[in-house]
Amino acid sequence: MKIMNMVNAINDALDLKLAEDKTVIVYGQDVGVEGGVFRVTEGLQKKYGVQRVFDSPLAESGIVGTAIGMAVAGLRPVVEMQFCGFIYPAFNQIISHASRMRNRSRGKYETPIVIRMPYGGGINALEHHSESMETIFGHIPGLKVVVPSTPHDAKGMLIAAIESNDTILFMEPKRIYRAIKQEVAEGKFTIPLGKANVIAQGTDVTVVAYGAMVREVQKAAVMAKEAGISVEIIDLRSIYPIDRETIAKSVKKTGRIITVTEGPKTYGVGSEISQIALEEAFLHLEAPPARVSGFDVIVPLPKGEHHYMQDPYKIFYEIERTVKY
Amino acid sequence: MRYIFKFPDIGEGLEEGIIVEWHVEKGQAVKMGDPLVTMETDKVVTAIPSPRDGIIAAKFGKPGETIHVGAALVEIDLEGVEGEDAIAEAALPQAEKKKTELVEEEGAGVVGTLEVAGNSIVLSASIEGVHQVAVTQGKAGRTLATPVARAMAKDMGIDINQVKGTGPGGRVTKDDIKGFTSSGRGLSGGNSQSNQGSASSSSAGTFASVNQVEVEPLSQIRKTIAKNMIQSKHNAAHMTVFEEAEISDLVSLRNRHKERYSSEGVKLTYLAFIIKATALSLKKFRALNSEMDVEKGNMIYKRYYNIGIATDTEKGLVVPVIRNADKLSVKEIALEIQKLSDKARDGKLTLDDMKDGTFTITSYGSIGGLFAVPVINYPQAGILGIGRIHQKPIVKDNQIAIGTVLPLSLSVDHRIADGGETARFINSVIGYLSDPITLIID
Numbered sequence: 001m002k003i004m005n006m007v008n009a010i011n012d013a014l015d016l017k018l019a020e021d022k023t024v025i026v027y028g029q030d031v032g033v034e035g036g037v038f039r040v041t042e043g044l045q046k047k048y049g050v051q052r053v054f055d056s057p058l059a060e061s062g063i064v065g066t067a068i069g070m071a072v073a074g075l076r077p078v079v080e081m082q083f084c085g086f087i088y089p090a091f092n093q094i095i096s097h098a099s100r101m102r103n104r105s106r107g108k109y110e111t112p113i114v115i116r117m118p119y120g121g122g123i124n125a126l127e128h129h130s131e132s133m134e135t136i137f138g139h140i141p142g143l144k145v146v147v148p149s150t151p152h153d154a155k156g157m158l159i160a161a162i163e164s165n166d167t168i169l170f171m172e173p174k175r176i177y178r179a180i181k182q183e184v185a186e187g188k189f190t191i192p193l194g195k196a197n198v199i200a201q202g203t204d205v206t207v208v209a210y211g212a213m214v215r216e217v218q219k220a221a222v223m224a225k226e227a228g229i230s231v232e233i234i235d236l237r238s239i240y241p242i243d244r245e246t247i248a249k250s251v252k253k254t255g256r257i258i259t260v261t262e263g264p265k266t267y268g269v270g271s272e273i274s275q276i277a278l279e280e281a282f283l284h285l286e287a288p289p290a291r292v293s294g295f296d297v298i299v300p301l302p303k304g305e306h307h308y309m310q311d312p313y314k315i316f317y318e319i320e321r322t323v324k325y
Numbered sequence: 326m327r328y329i330f331k332f333p334d335i336g337e338g339l340e341e342g343i344i345v346e347w348h349v350e351k352g353q354a355v356k357m358g359d360p361l362v363t364m365e366t367d368k369v370v371t372a373i374p375s376p377r378d379g380i381i382a383a384k385f386g387k388p389g390e391t392i393h394v395g396a397a398l399v400e401i402d403l404e405g406v407e408g409e410d411a412i413a414e415a416a417l418p419q420a421e422k423k424k425t426e427l428v429e430e431e432g433a434g435v436v437g438t439l440e441v442a443g444n445s446i447v448l449s450a451s452i453e454g455v456h457q458v459a460v461t462q463g464k465a466g467r468t469l470a471t472p473v474a475r476a477m478a479k480d481m482g483i484d485i486n487q488v489k490g491t492g493p494g495g496r497v498t499k500d501d502i503k504g505f506t507s508s509g510r511g512l513s514g515g516n517s518q519s520n521q522g523s524a525s526s527s528s529a530g531t532f533a534s535v536n537q538v539e540v541e542p543l544s545q546i547r548k549t550i551a552k553n554m555i556q557s558k559h560n561a562a563h564m565t566v567f568e569e570a571e572i573s574d575l576v577s578l579r580n581r582h583k584e585r586y587s588s589e590g591v592k593l594t595y596l597a598f599i600i601k602a603t604a605l606s607l608k609k610f611r612a613l614n615s616e617m618d619v620e621k622g623n624m625i626y627k628r629y630y631n632i633g634i635a636t637d638t639e640k641g642l643v644v645p646v647i648r649n650a651d652k653l654s655v656k657e658i659a660l661e662i663q664k665l666s667d668k669a670r671d672g673k674l675t676l677d678d679m680k681d682g683t684f685t686i687t688s689y690g691s692i693g694g695l696f697a698v699p700v701i702n703y704p705q706a707g708i709l710g711i712g713r714i715h716q717k718p719i720v721k722d723n724q725i726a727i728g729t730v731l732p733l734s735l736s737v738d739h740r741i742a743d744g745g746e747t748a749r750f751i752n753s754v755i756g757y758l759s760d761p762i763t764l765i766i767d
Contacts, residue, residue, distance in 0.1 A: 001450060003447060038439075123438055123439055123440075124437045124438050125437030126436065126437075129436050129437065130437075150448055152450065152453070153451070153453075156454040174437075175439070175440065176440070177439055178440065178442060179439070179440040180442055180448050181442040182447060182449070182450060183447065183450035185450075189454040189455045191453055192454075197453070252467065282472075283469040283470060283471060284467055284469065285472060285475075286475065288472075302437075
């Protein structure tokens with residue numbers, strides 16, 4: 001066991017896979033010499049050389065496009081988008097090629113690519129730097145989209161992602177890159193992608209969140225406990241595939257569900273989870289599924305960002321409202 | 326230094342209390358043990374003593390306001406300890422501040438500012454993926470119903486979990502809820518039509534006009550009484566047996582000795598004899614002195630005999646307890662009754678006076694009523710109701726004679742006590758009362 005934050009844990013996972021599997025290569029903007037703008041890939045180029053860990057031009061479409069070629073040819077590229085908000089130039093490569101290569105080639109070719117990217121707000125950054133666009137990718141057949149919320153999960157999930165033969169968007173909640181420390185097991189372990197994690201058992205209401213929002217929900221749950229409300233918390237971990245079973249089981253138990261997400265409200269992940277609750281547990285519901293989410297606007301600049309972000313108070317308000325419905 | 330005194334849990338799991346009266350003013354000096362404030366909790370009205378010597382710097386809450394356990398009641402300026410502790414306190418935040426500054430430097434990035442965890446706060450480790458993780462099974466079993474059926478039940482004031490579902494997969498349908506209102510809900514019988522009508526209108530609160538009613542908030546004691554009564558009626562299977570004890574011998578015994586004991590300051594009441602007779606009978610029939618632990622699947626038989634006495638006070642019903650009544654003489658019981666009823670009248674009963682009862686006696690006859698169906702003081706197994714003592718014609722030695730009769734109503738929890746046991750118990754009580762000399766022999 002070693003105490004790590006999420007940055008250390010991701011670095012550790014990359015280090016392990018680079019050492020173990022010669023087909024793994026890591027690249028992206030500032031990933032090599034600088035070690036990434038958030039220092040996630042620090043030290044890797046020194047250790048594994050410029051052939052396997054290197055800087056790319058400022059060209060997201062090129063980064064993903066070359067990764068598709070390498071993957072089809074047998075490598076396992078792990079590429080970095082510097083921010084989630086920078087991924088749009090690579091959109092065509094991801095949707096038109098990576099996501100459908102297996103289908104198009106009738107199973108002959110696969111694209112085992114991991115696209116890592118920091119996402120989400122709460123760090124007083126600029127426009128483009130705070131977005132949560134997981135919904136867009138969760139909607140596309142042929143992609144997997146996962147989000148860790150702890151250092152342990154980040155390491156186990158990233159190793160599982162690199163070992164998977166699918167194209168995976170590995171979204172890193174940068175707000176908690178360094179905000180949470182945890183004892184993380186040394187050596188290799190994997191956490192299966194697509195499995196949600198019930199991190200707190202409760203009886204009155206289920207709250208589903210992922211990434212940086214999990215910590216906010218945990219704080220709200222403490223407030224709820226003081227108010228006599230028992231909250232079950234599910235860390236979704238995987239936007240797609242989505243763990244319908246865990247959600248359904250929990251809602252059948254509590255009769256109420258709230259989702260907490262950072263992205264815009266309309267057509268968001270919260271809407272999908274609410275619908276799963278309706279389909280799987282309609283007869284158990286005591287209140288309408290509720291969504292705590294961002295708004296249908298661009299994430300505001302630092303001064304106004306707190307209006308947009310979810311905090312324990314907003315979440316607790318919704319918990320109380322739902323339980324008293 | 327200021328000491329913040331928080332409302333303590335003065336009993337068993339109290340959550341809140343209502344301020345009745347303040348005994349101190351801001352700026353007033355208090356000694357440890359001085360009464361600060363009188364609080365009404367759901368069990369008692371009691372004065373909270375000051376935990377320290379000092380001067381009242383602030384008090385929180387006005388009479389009538391509810392204070393939660395753990396909330397601040399008063400702030401006390403402690404005499405003499407001001408200097409030293411104040412310095413110690415001032416030093417703390419600075420050290421803290423230094424640490425956070427250091428941390429912020431580390432978190433500064435190219436874009437934005439990342440929060441950095443301190444070394445003191447570490448998330449607990451996970452073993453998922455590293456070791457086999459046992460899967461915990463959540464418990465299901467909530468009533469199935471469509472939202473529209475739930476809404477309907479809510480509107481009608483029905484707990485949907487009480488309704489038996491007849492729909493697909495045991496689903497509670499709208500018809501089930503309608504059927505529930507017309508059958509069996511409430512104790513008042515009547516035909517289904519009128520019952521249904523009253524069920525739907527009762528939740529709205531039916532009174533002619535606002536001017537003709539007085540609305541008062543429920544006192545804590547009233548709330549507790551209501552909760553306990555419902556709990557008892559809901560959980561225990563009530564069964565009541567009625568009997569009469571012919572107590573001419575007890576009357577003459579009491580009349581012979583009343584004066585003598587009175588001069589010793591002892592009020593020799595019938596209740597004292599009845600308590601003694603009950604305690605001795607409980608020793609013979611242990612089911613009546615027990616409780617059922619359904620969750621663990623156990624019966625708990627008690628080897629102590631603490632008799633609660635339902636007592637009418639201005640504020641409402643309280644049940645002080647006479648401990649180990651089987652070991653006390655009738656005189657000692659009489660003295661204990663006097664002590665407890667004085668305390669009850671003055672509102673000075675403590676939680677200790679009222680806890681650990683194993684059986685209850687309610688003596689409504691002293692006010693009026695021949696027979697009543699007493700509600701068990703749950704989770705106890707039984708309660709004995711004492712009716713009004715009166716003279717009436719009885720048959721004695723094949724002749725009509727004037728007898729003195731004590732009506733008794735015994736309610737038991739039929740889950741625990743069977744009919745035979747119950748009848749034998751009440752016969753035993755009657756045996757002691759009609760031949761009171763046995764009270765000192767047994």
